Amino acid sequence: MRVLLAQHLGFCFGVRDALMIAESTDRPDLVTIHGELVHNEAVLHRLDELGFHRQPESNRAEIPATPFVMITAHGVSDAERQRLTAAGKQFLDTTCPLVVRVHRAALELAAEGRHVIIIGRPGHVEVAGVLEDLPSGEVISDAAQARNFERLRLGVVCQSTTPPRVAEETLMAIRRLNPDADVRSIDTICQPTRDRQDAVKRLLPQIDVMVVVGGQNSNNTRELARLAEESGVPTHHVQGPDDLDPAWFLEKTACGLTAGTSTLDTTVSAVHRRLLRIAAERETAECREAEIAIRGVGVSGGESDGVTRSSSPQPALSRSAAPPA
């Protein structure tokens, strides 16, 4: 079995920059991270070890006790900033510039007097932050939730990690169901998300099993898994190498590997190494079986020439590129 890595996978610059800011903080004990800095258990554990206070996403209404608040890459609304500022908090702001772009686009559409529809995951922190600042807006997840919104002016933006196909289908449905409305959309899907999804699409014709690495609550990781699943390729969403089951790869010839934007490089490398080991072990086992079969023919088959041969074929493990650093 070969293991093929997607051309673009793992950390995006937004998550990498957020973690660099966290790692370079002098006094983590004075900082509360406002929600999950990234949706990745290994990273959150590391932040705990550094001494940061963490406020669960479900509990962001509470004012943190520390003097500093770290805004995550997913951003917050202006209203939330004002609330925290009024409580005397200072910010370490790691909001991704591409999330800021979603906020600006939504406010631009709202300033034109439009009811703003955000295509994204209801309740996701990025979406909640954008929605909170809008005088009139709502969130829908896909085309099935589109309806006649009974407004004459509509604006449409997307959560940054929305799959482009979902965004296109939903926008078409909005236009179809609101024929009398003036609909203006602004494309706010981030480039790293597009790159990772396009890389998976290019990989799919070459593989017969797929492994996607990332947190179970990482939106973009789940979208990568969904993209692969929808193509019919058996897909396994794992958080680390220990989640891999060798039985998934029996009879498979090529395994694809990708990872969400919040997955550590070290985790991707560990999963890659384990996949290569599984491939090597399987091919060694197959070679042993072949050897036994050949010997069996030599002993009992009528085609034997009477010579017992010592057949020791080398496992022909085909490896793709070296694991990422």
Ligand code: SF4
């Ligand atoms: S996924 Fe896109 S929007 Fe989100 S942090 Fe990464 S680059 Fe920024």
